[in-house]
Amino acid sequence: MGIGQREDILHAYQRVRGRSLEIAAPLSSEDCCAQSMPDASPIKWHLAHTTWFFETFILEAHEAGFVPFHPAFRVLFNSYYNGIGAKHPRAQRGLLTRPSLDEVRAYRLDVDRRVAHLLASGAAPGIAALVELGLQHEQQHQELMLTDLKHLLAQNPLYPAYTVQPMEEGEPAAPLGWIDFDGGLAEIGYGGNGFCFDNELPRHRTYLDPFRLASRLVTNGEYRTFIEAGGYRDPSLWLAEGWDRVCAGEITQPLYWIEEDDGWHEFTLHGVQPLDPARPVTHVSMYEADAYARWCGARLPTEAEWEFAARQALLGGGALHPEAANGDGLLQMFGACWQWTASSYAPYPGYAPAAGAIGEYNGKFMVNQYVLRGSSCATPDGHARASYRNFFPAGARWQFTGIRLAR
Numbered sequence: 001m002g003i004g005q006r007e008d009i010l011h012a013y014q015r016v017r018g019r020s021l022e023i024a025a026p027l028s029s030e031d032c033c034a035q036s037m038p039d040a041s042p043i044k045w046h047l048a049h050t051t052w053f054f055e056t057f058i059l060e061a062h063e064a065g066f067v068p069f070h071p072a073f074r075v076l077f078n079s080y081y082n083g084i085g086a087k088h089p090r091a092q093r094g095l096l097t098r099p100s101l102d103e104v105r106a107y108r109l110d111v112d113r114r115v116a117h118l119l120a121s122g123a124a125p126g127i128a129a130l131v132e133l134g135l136q137h138e139q140q141h142q143e144l145m146l147t148d149l150k151h152l153l154a155q156n157p158l159y160p161a162y163t164v165q166p167m168e169e170g171e172p173a174a175p176l177g178w179i180d181f182d183g184g185l186a187e188i189g190y191g192g193n194g195f196c197f198d199n200e201l202p203r204h205r206t207y208l209d210p211f212r213l214a215s216r217l218v219t220n221g222e223y224r225t226f227i228e229a230g231g232y233r234d235p236s237l238w239l240a241e242g243w244d245r246v247c248a249g250e251i252t253q254p255l256y257w258i259e260e261d262d263g264w265h266e267f268t269l270h271g272v273q274p275l276d277p278a279r280p281v282t283h284v285s286m287y288e289a290d291a292y293a294r295w296c297g298a299r300l301p302t303e304a305e306w307e308f309a310a311r312q313a314l315l316g317g318g319a320l321h322p323e324a325a326n327g328d329g330l331l332q333m334f335g336a337c338w339q340w341t342a343s344s345y346a347p348y349p350g351y352a353p354a355a356g357a358i359g360e361y362n363g364k365f366m367v368n369q370y371v372l373r374g375s376s377c378a379t380p381d382g383h384a385r386a387s388y389r390n391f392f393p394a395g396a397r398w399q400f401t402g403i404r405l406a407r
């Protein structure tokens with residue numbers, strides 16, 4: 001379901017915008033300013049950039065007598081839209097000690113008031129679809145706020161927790177089964193009447209040979225066995241780029257695993273926890289997912305296989321760490337970890353990005369990345385769907401990425 005389908009667009013706007021501030025609420029202004037790596041942005045930057053999106057693509061284009069909140073913000077908070085103009089360098093977002101967090105909050109309030117006025121006035125009847133895109137964009141950033149913050153907190157030897165809430169009690173994982181799919185001629189891509197991103201279109205036919213998918217994600221316990229069996233020391237398991245990173249010491253275990261005298265632990269948004277063997281392994285690269293699959297005589301699914309299977313899966317999520325698989329059938333397709341596929345991120349046949357700068361949203365990233373399917377524990381409710389295509393370079397590990405096997 002898209003954001004606006006069952007809900008007035010103004011209510012959706014207030015709800016989604018409010019959620020970003022809730023995510024930031026437990027954080028200090030120091031927490032919100034720092035940047036741990038070029039791929040991860042400061043919380044303050046996310047709060048400002050999501051506001052910039054509405055200011056630039058809606059107010060600037062549709063508000064009568066538009067005056068920017070601050071003329072410098074057009075460059076400071078432009079992420080990657082070359083059609084808009086100059087951008088502050090991505091790797092230097094953490095150096096922006098000014099504007100202050102309070103000023104960014106004031107920026108949000110000002111833009112929110114003006115977008116609400118524009119929506120209520122009916123002066124720009126075509127803007128609902130753009131507002132919806134802005135809200136979907138903000139939800140993508142809400143997930144990044146949590147994963148970027150996790151990466152930042154993990155650089156601190158104190159391993160501070162984001163939340164004081166204890167992690168849910170661990171449960172045993174459902175046994176791993178295999179689910180058979182006949183395949184055949186399949187329709188892939190978004191086919192509904194609600195919102196989707198342009199990269200999910202056009203819906204098109206593709207042929208699938210019969211395949212099997214694992215009923216759940218690979219667990220920490222299973223992945224630990226792979227490590228103990230020498231998985232990171234056997235070059236025959238690895239794609240060349242992945243093996244180079246293993247040899248360089250960049251990839252030795254999942255990103256947030258910590259080996260102590262008393263066994264493995266894992267840094268989470270709840271702080272450091274003993275590694276729970278039943279929860280899905282997460283924060284692995286595509287190289288690690290592929291090597292693990294090869295080690296157990298399986299492979300990663302293609303994105304078409306994944307989507308074909310996911311039409312019967314349930315949505316889920318809403319936690320700060322993925323939970324163990326529980327139940328029967330095809331489990332953890334949504335709401336636990338994004339699942340690496342064997343598919344390169346490429347345009348569907350007949351794909352056409354939107355005209356203008358907004359067309360830069362997805363299309364120009366269709367190079368050197370792999371598709372991930374599903375959603376994670378950090379994905380906002382209502383954001384994911386079976387046709388959703390997430391994408392990252394094969395080495396990216398700071399998202400909640402996990403492994404589903406196929407045969």
Ligand SMILES: [Fe+2]
Pocket residue numbers: 049079137141
């Ligand atoms: Fe963005």
